[in-house]
Amino acid sequence: AQSVTQLDSQVPVFEEAPVELRCNYSSSVSVYLFWYVQYPNQGLQLLLKYLSGSTLVKGINGFEAEFNKSQTSFHLRKPSVHISDTAEYFCAVSDPSSGSARQLTFGSGTQLTVLP
Amino acid sequence: ETGVTQTPRHLVMGMTNKKSLKCEQHLGHNAMYWYKQSAKKPLELMFVYSLEERVENNSVPSRFSPECPNSSHLFLHLHTLQPEDSALYLCASSQDMGRGSYGYTFGSGTRLTVV
Numbered sequence: 313a314q315s316v317t318q319l320d321s322q323v324p325v326f327e328e329a330p331v332e333l334r335c336n337y338s339s340s341v342s343v344y345l346f347w348y349v350q351y352p353n354q355g356l357q358l359l360l361k362y363l364s365g366s367t368l369v370k371g372i373n374g375f376e377a378e379f380n381k382s383q384t385s386f387h388l389r390k391p392s393v394h395i396s397d398t399a400e401y402f403c404a405v406s407d408p409s410s411g412s413a414r415q416l417t418f419g420s421g422t423q424l425t426v427l428p
Numbered sequence: 429e430t431g432v433t434q435t436p437r438h439l440v441m442g443m444t445n446k447k448s449l450k451c452e453q454h455l456g457h458n459a460m461y462w463y464k465q466s467a468k469k470p471l472e473l474m475f476v477y478s479l480e481e482r483v484e485n486n487s488v489p490s491r492f493s494p495e496c497p498n499s500s501h502l503f504l505h506l507h508t509l510q511p512e513d514s515a516l517y518l519c520a521s522s523q524d525m526g527r528g529s530y531g532y533t534f535g536s537g538t539r540l541t542v543v
Contacts, residue, residue, distance in 0.1 A: 355432070361530070
């Protein structure tokens with residue numbers, strides 16, 4: 313079964329600074345990868361996804377992520393954060409070759425707090 | 429209305445009550461899910477309905493009972509809940525292509541408090 317590790321449970325960063333949220337997954341087979349954002353008292357919103365093709369994926373709100381197959385990582389980055397980026401971020405993986413292919417496995421989340 | 433809609437947004441219930449959570453999707457998706465999100469815990473998959481077939485997490489207590497009358501509607505029936513069942517319950521939908529998930533669309537959730 314797939315597993316997803318988000319190495320940092322909390323990341324504080326000052327406004328306009330760059331940020332990287334780390335995500336590693338367990339399998340080296342072909343996978344689909346996702347980042348979701350959750351604002352307080354809201355559901356999860358898709359930021360970006362990697363299905364195939366270019367390893368650098370651009371998403372909404374200026375975020376991007378890079379798929380690194382050899383390191384089984386999918387880290388999320390933003391060059392300059394805003395106060396409004398304060399939220400919880402979830403990495404998720406789907407394995408197209410597994411019997412439960414329709415399901416996503418989520419990481420435990422990283423709380424990003426942008427400080428003024 | 430578009431997307432995934434969950435009602436109610438907030439629910440407070442006693443341990444002897446029976447209530448239901450409702451989820452409706454207007455995306456034409458063929459799979460729907462219930463997730464439980466508790467504070468400081470990972471998202472827990474509770475139930476999956478894909479092409480009207482049900483898959484469940486065997487660790488979910490029987491006091492939670494799902495119902496999926498069609499591909500657009502999903503319910504979670506609740507009875508004799510415990511205080512530890514207090515959490516945010518999230519509904520999601522996706523288009524099940526039979527080979528990997530292209531991602532879910534989530535509703536805003538129902539914040540459940542059991543007193």
